[in-house]
Amino acid sequence: MGIFARRKREKHYTTMSIEELRMLNNEELRDAVSARMMKEAGRREVAQCLNLFTGARRVFYIASLYEAEVSTDGLCRFLVGPGRSATGYIMDTLREIHATRHAELLRKFTSDNGIDLDDLGDLRIENSWEYEDVKGRYPFDIFNEKFQKLYDKESIDSRLMQYVRNHIEEF
Numbered sequence: 001m002g003i004f005a006r007r008k009r010e011k012h013y014t015t016m017s018i019e020e021l022r023m024l025n026n027e028e029l030r031d032a033v034s035a036r037m038m039k040e041a042g043r044r045e046v047a048q049c050l051n052l053f054t055g056a057r058r059v060f061y062i063a064s065l066y067e068a069e070v071s072t073d074g075l076c077r078f079l080v081g082p083g084r085s086a087t088g089y090i091m092d093t094l095r096e097i098h099a100t101r102h103a104e105l106l107r108k109f110t111s112d113n114g115i116d117l118d119d120l121g122d123l124r125i126e127n128s129w130e131y132e133d134v135k136g137r138y139p140f141d142i143f144n145e146k147f148q149k150l151y152d153k154e155s156i157d158s159r160l161m162q163y164v165r166n167h168i169e170e171f
Helices: 001-015 018-022 026-041 046-052 056-072 075-080 084-098 100-112 129-136 142-152 156-166
Strands: none
Touching: 001 026, 001 046, 001 142, 018 026, 026 156, 046 056, 056 075, 056 084, 056 142, 056 156, 075 084, 075 142, 084 100, 084 156, 100 129, 100 142
C-alpha cells in the first residue's frame, strides 16, 4: 500500500463511528485505534503519552508498546529504551487485558534477576556500549525465547483486541 493510500485510510479511521469500529476485523481495529491515538499523541514522548491517555486508551498504549518492543527488539530494549517510562505499569496492564501468562513470565524473570520495574536506575544507559553491557548482565535471550513461544500460543494482541472491543466506547 502506498503512502497516500495509507494516509487516506488513517484519516478514515480517525473519523469512524463506534459502530463502524465494531465492524472491523481485529487487524483493522488495531490500525484504527492506533491511528486515532497517534493523531492525538502527535510527537509526544512516552512519558507524556502516559499522562495524556487514560482508562482503556492508556491500557492499549502500554500493552501495544510492550508487545511491539519485546516482539521486535526484546525485553532489554523495552526496559532501557523509550518504553522504560511504562515499566511500572506493565504488570497491571497485562493483567487488565487478561494476558496473565505473559504477566507471570515477566514477573518471574524480573524477580529471578533482581529487576525492579518501578526503579530501573541500574538499567539506565547513555549510549550503545552501555546497552550491550546491560544486555549482557541478564539472560534476556532466554526471556525473549520464552516470550516468543508463549506469544505463538497466546498473543498479547489477541487479548488486547478483545479488551478494545469490550471498551470500544473509549476509543
